[in-house]
Amino acid sequence: MLIFVVLIGIAGCERGPRDHQQTLLVFGTLLDVKAYTDNPVEFDTAVKGLERTFQDMHREWHAWKGDGELVRLNRAIGRGDAITVSPELVELLLRAKQYAEQSGHLFNPAIGGLIAEWGFHSDEPPGGPPPDGNRIASLIEAAPSMAQLTFEQNRILSSNRAVALDLGAFAKGYALNMAIRQLKRSGIAHAIVNAGGDLCVSGRHGDRPWTIGIRHPLAEGVIASVKVSDGECVLTSGNYERYREYEGIRYAHILDPRTGYPVEHVASATVISMDGGLADAAATALSVAGPGQWENIAVQMGINEVMLVDENGDVHLSPSMRDRIEFQQHIDRVIVSPRLNAGS
Ligand code: AMP
Ligand code: MG
Numbered sequence: 001m002l003i004f005v006v007l008i009g010i011a012g013c014e015r016g017p018r019d020h021q022q023t024l025l026v027f028g029t030l031l032d033v034k035a036y037t038d039n040p041v042e043f044d045t046a047v048k049g050l051e052r053t054f055q056d057m058h059r060e061w062h063a064w065k066g067d068g069e070l071v072r073l074n075r076a077i078g079r080g081d082a083i084t085v086s087p088e089l090v091e092l093l094l095r096a097k098q099y100a101e102q103s104g105h106l107f108n109p110a111i112g113g114l115i116a117e118w119g120f121h122s123d124e125p126p127g128g129p130p131p132d133g134n135r136i137a138s139l140i141e142a143a144p145s146m147a148q149l150t151f152e153q154n155r156i157l158s159s160n161r162a163v164a165l166d167l168g169a170f171a172k173g174y175a176l177n178m179a180i181r182q183l184k185r186s187g188i189a190h191a192i193v194n195a196g197g198d199l200c201v202s203g204r205h206g207d208r209p210w211t212i213g214i215r216h217p218l219a220e221g222v223i224a225s226v227k228v229s230d231g232e233c234v235l236t237s238g239n240y241e242r243y244r245e246y247e248g249i250r251y252a253h254i255l256d257p258r259t260g261y262p263v264e265h266v267a268s269a270t271v272i273s274m275d276g277g278l279a280d281a282a283a284t285a286l287s288v289a290g291p292g293q294w295e296n297i298a299v300q301m302g303i304n305e306v307m308l309v310d311e312n313g314d315v316h317l318s319p320s321m322r323d324r325i326e327f328q329q330h331i332d333r334v335i336v337s338p339r340l341n342a343g344s
Contacts, residue, residue: 017190017206022047026054027172028123029195035183036190036205046186050179050193057175060089063112063166064121073156074112074164082157090154093146095277096170100146102301103285108257110144112164118262119244120253121166126244130251136260169254173235173280176200180231180276196241200233200276216329217268217309224307224325226272233276237283238268254287265290265311272305272321279303291316295339304340 017038024031024047033050035043060068069089076083096109112121117135119126142162150157172195179193180200190203192210201210209229213222217238228234239252243262252262269286273279282303289297291310298306298318307325308316314333317325318340327334 019205024051024054026051027058027175027195029172031179032192032194033179033183034192034194035188036203037188039187042187046183046188049186050182053178053182054175057171057178060086061092061167061171063164063168064116070165070167076156077158077163077165078161080161082152082155084155087154090151090156092167092171092174092277093149093156093165094151095174096167096281097146097149099170099278099281099285099301103281103297104300105145105147105257106288106297107169107281107285108145109165109167109170110146110148110163111139111255111257112166113142113144113162114139114255114257114260115166115168115253116164118251118253118255120168120242125242127246128244129246130244140258140260169237169284170277170281172198173200173233173275173283174277176233177276198233198235198280199228201228201230203230213328214270214307214325215268218313219329222328223309223315223331224327226325228272231274232272233274233279234270234272235276235279235283236268236270237280237287239263239266239287240268254284256288263287263290267309267311267313269294269309270307271303273303282306295337298340306340 015038017036019036020040020043021034033047037043059066061070062068063070069085073083073085100107115121117131144160144163148158148160148163176193177200180202183191184202192199192201197215209227211225211227213225216223217240239254242253244251254263256263266287269283271279271283282301285297286294286308294308304318305321306318307321315331316335318337322336
């Protein structure tokens with residue numbers, strides 16, 4: 001009888017919750033799905049479901065490849081036609097439009113034409129000289145904006161044919177948020193979904209919150225760690241992630257929609273929010289805004305938790321971000337914004 005009890009005890013231990021991890025290749029990137037669960041079979045099924053969802057999103061929301069909904073919408077806009085799309089795409093675009101307006105159009109997913117001109121509509125890093133200045137000037141003059149889109153239920157029309165939608169700055173955060181919700185519906189309540197350092201979490205890691213590291217944009221390793229609670233997303237926009245290099249000059253993939261040229265003064269912008277799409281859009285907008293303007297844009301977008309690393313390695317923090325991150329490397333200069341209130 002005693003042996004029986006001990007055996008059950010051991011088996012019970014083995015069945016307790018622990019980490020399970022799977023990596024998917026989706027959205028052209030590796031998606032790490034990690035769960036703290038006692039049900040590996042349920043986790044397996046949930047991850048398979050997630051893989052299907054991400055494949056669908058990749059097909060339908062790709063800006064330039066294939067024949068998905070976004071490609072068809074862009075073609076219709078180019079012809080000056082209205083087109084009916086799925087409610088899912090309408091929802092995504094309405095959110096993108098809202099965040100574009102809140103960011104003063106520094107996050108501008110209508111600038112697909114400019115992004116293509118710079119060569120970032122390609123799976124490979126582009127090479128060669130930067131685009132011709134006149135070409136950029138004419139794309140800027142065409143002034144594509146999300147404000148030019150009108151929605152009549154699921155029918156979309158653009159008053160400007162130069163609008164070319166590219167959701168590269170927004171869809172990842174939106175999708176990570178959806179992924180966490182889908183995992184929850186499949187019974188996985190404690191998880192991290194992580195696409196190259198951009199992530200959303202649910203629940204906890206046992207009796208502790210999940211703790212994650214934010215990559216240093218200018219040096220090796222992690223710049224800071226942060227405890228992340230149920231439903232939060234951490235999104236980073238980095239100039240180092242993709243760039244075009246020509247004659248020793250790097251042209252980053254984040255463009256300033258006001259000038260048509262790549263952003264220069266920010267190495268990375270990290271935003272924490274419960275809304276992954278908002279965090280993604282804001283991280284891009286704050287990269288464009290730069291050290292001089294980021295606080296205004298954060299206020300306009302309703303973002304409280306920001307870390308910006310500028311080109312010199314100086315770190316700019318909102319007070320609420322200062323209160324929760326732990327630096328993992330020495331930072332020469334940390335500037336906490338006097339214009340944003342802690343916990344505001
Ligand atoms: P992220 O890493 O979220 O900042 O997204 C960068 C990607 O978004 C780029 O590779 C472009 O496809 C696109 N993009 C670049 N600049 C902007 C911008 N100012 N607004 C919206 N999308 C942009
Ligand atoms: Mg972004």
